[in-house]
Amino acid sequence: MAERERRITPPYGGVFHARSQVMSPDDIQRALWRMAHEVIERNHGLDNVVLIGLQTGGVPLAGLLADDLQQIEAIDLPLGSLDVAFYRDDIGLRPVLPEAVTDIPFDLSNKTVVLVDDVLFTGRTIRAALDALTDFGRPRSVQLAVMIDRGHRELPIRPDYVGKNLPTRRDEVVNVGPLGVELGEMRK
Amino acid sequence: MRHLLSIADLGTDGIEEVLALTDSFVEVSERAIPKVPALRGKTVVSLFYEDSTRTRLSFETAAKRLGADTMTFSVGTSSVKKGESVRDTVQTIEAMGVDALVVRHGSAGVPVQVARWGTSAVINAGDGWHEHPTQALLDCYTIRERLGSLEGRHIAIVGDVKHSRVARSNVAAFTALGAEVTLVAPPTLLPSTVEGWPVTVSHDLDDVLGSLDVVYLLRMQHERMTEALVPTLREYTAGYGLTVERAARMADGAIVMHPGPMNRGVEIAPEVADGPNAVILDQVANGVPVRMAVLFLLLGSGSEMFTPTERPAEPLLAEEEVVRG
Numbered sequence: 001m002a003e004r005e006r007r008i009t010p011p012y013g014g015v016f017h018a019r020s021q022v023m024s025p026d027d028i029q030r031a032l033w034r035m036a037h038e039v040i041e042r043n044h045g046l047d048n049v050v051l052i053g054l055q056t057g058g059v060p061l062a063g064l065l066a067d068d069l070q071q072i073e074a075i076d077l078p079l080g081s082l083d084v085a086f087y088r089d090d091i092g093l094r095p096v097l098p099e100a101v102t103d104i105p106f107d108l109s110n111k112t113v114v115l116v117d118d119v120l121f122t123g124r125t126i127r128a129a130l131d132a133l134t135d136f137g138r139p140r141s142v143q144l145a146v147m148i149d150r151g152h153r154e155l156p157i158r159p160d161y162v163g164k165n166l167p168t169r170r171d172e173v174v175n176v177g178p179l180g181v182e183l184g185e186m187r188k
Numbered sequence: 189m190r191h192l193l194s195i196a197d198l199g200t201d202g203i204e205e206v207l208a209l210t211d212s213f214v215e216v217s218e219r220a221i222p223k224v225p226a227l228r229g230k231t232v233v234s235l236f237y238e239d240s241t242r243t244r245l246s247f248e249t250a251a252k253r254l255g256a257d258t259m260t261f262s263v264g265t266s267s268v269k270k271g272e273s274v275r276d277t278v279q280t281i282e283a284m285g286v287d288a289l290v291v292r293h294g295s296a297g298v299p300v301q302v303a304r305w306g307t308s309a310v311i312n313a314g315d316g317w318h319e320h321p322t323q324a325l326l327d328c329y330t331i332r333e334r335l336g337s338l339e340g341r342h343i344a345i346v347g348d349v350k351h352s353r354v355a356r357s358n359v360a361a362f363t364a365l366g367a368e369v370t371l372v373a374p375p376t377l378l379p380s381t382v383e384g385w386p387v388t389v390s391h392d393l394d395d396v397l398g399s400l401d402v403v404y405l406l407r408m409q410h411e412r413m414t415e416a417l418v419p420t421l422r423e424y425t426a427g428y429g430l431t432v433e434r435a436a437r438m439a440d441g442a443i444v445m446h447p448g449p450m451n452r453g454v455e456i457a458p459e460v461a462d463g464p465n466a467v468i469l470d471q472v473a474n475g476v477p478v479r480m481a482v483l484f485l486l487l488g489s490g491s492e493m494f495t496p497t498e499r500p501a502e503p504l505l506a507e508e509e510v511v512r513g
Contacts, residue, residue: 102212131225
């Protein structure tokens with residue numbers, strides 16, 4: 001998860017200090033269960049729907065969402081992961097993680113792609129992801145599911161499915177992990 | 189680190205970082221559109237004072253797959269014919285605004301000099317008998333792909349070690365990753381400094397053949413052969429060529445490598461070169477993603493190891509961006 005990115009310490013990282021817990025692990029499960037129903041409702045079922053988790057925070061969430069959808073509709077959805085490092089407009093500001101790989105073992109043409117990420121912030125990751133997707137085919141539509149929408153968008157991008165809207169200050173840090181969703185900040 | 193001049197510059201950690209990142213670029217290479225915009229707007233120039241097929245094309249393919257622009261400089265059609273010096277040539281090219289120079293030259297140390305003169309990132313694509321670091325990196329990647337790891341593997345580098353930059357880079361890289369290296373060559377084709385190398389030396393290929401995981405054959409380099417170091421090529425083949433009979437005596441699962449171009453029938457029999465144990469075309473295929481990783485680390489990544497130290501620290505936003513985005 002985001003923890004791995006943070007491990008690569010200064011000048012990029014630091015240590016995350018949580019100030020408060022915003023969602024418990026159970027809250028995340030409940031939000032995913034609701035989002036799963038919303039995905040089915042919006043798409044009138046799951047025909048031609050595929051899930052793609054964004055490296056690194058979105059991948060485990062995409063897996064959990066796929067499990068929920070499987071329980072509800074008894075369909076195993078195609079599940080992929082996408083690393084957008086090579087498509088970012090701020091390359092050089094973030095380290096590339098060799099262990100975060102792109103794995104999309106299916107064709108995206110005429111599919112409804114649900115992108116899954118943990119936190120939606122500036123929107124730049126999603127812009128990069130949209131660029132990357134065009135190299136894999138021409139999806140019929142692309143939808144966005146995020147656990148936390150924390151605002152501060154810098155691009156005209158909005159989510160279709162949201163776990164929780166969380167007003168934040170720009171310098172705060174949101175961490176989605178096994179301990180749930182925490183709000184805090186980075187300290188050296 | 190701003191340049192890739194030798195394997196020693198990279199060290200074990202640097203080699204590991206390149207190989208780990210190569211996996212991502214192998215995945216990119218397998219896509220329907222094998223191209224990412226990571227180095228968009230960057231210019232990579234290949235400055236080749238020596239002939240090359242695979243290295244130059246491989247670097248240019250790698251740069252193009254990263255979205256960079258490429259320019260090729262070939263000596264034959266340039267002002268070098270009019271006597272322009274290397275330094276003037278480099279400064280002329282850099283004045284046009286380039287980000288990386290891929291340099292090959294017949295004399296050892298030219299890439300180091302180019303790195304001192306210029307402002308762009310310099311990648312050594314082979315300098316004289318000195319080093320060819322990206323070849324060593326792609327060889328390490330290929331061995332890992334086939335054998336899982338280099339740790340404890342027994343690798344023989346066979347042939348004209350004396351004139352081989354590939355041998356020097358590969359000895360450094362293979363031993364850095366924990367392999368045991370044996371040089372197999374007639375005494376006349378071994379460098380006089382070989383005692384200082386972290387290798388064992390053998391003059392009898394048949395003696396070591398059965399214990400090898402990798403047989404790495406070097407090309408007999410006629411063009412660098414100024415004196416008669418072997419009586420005849422036929423005699424060389426009899427003693428050191430990987431013939432069909434010798435290949436049959438290799439251990440199960442052992443692989444055959446060659447940096448190319450091959451002299452079929454001299455250091456390697458055609459049947460062996462095209463056989464199931466040969467990974468020579470895998471080496472070429474892996475060259476592209478390995479060089480993508482090198483270019484990306486030098487020009488585009490946020491990797492600390494490859495970030496020039498003189499670069500100022502990023503503002504607070506960078507730190508924030510790492511965590512979210």
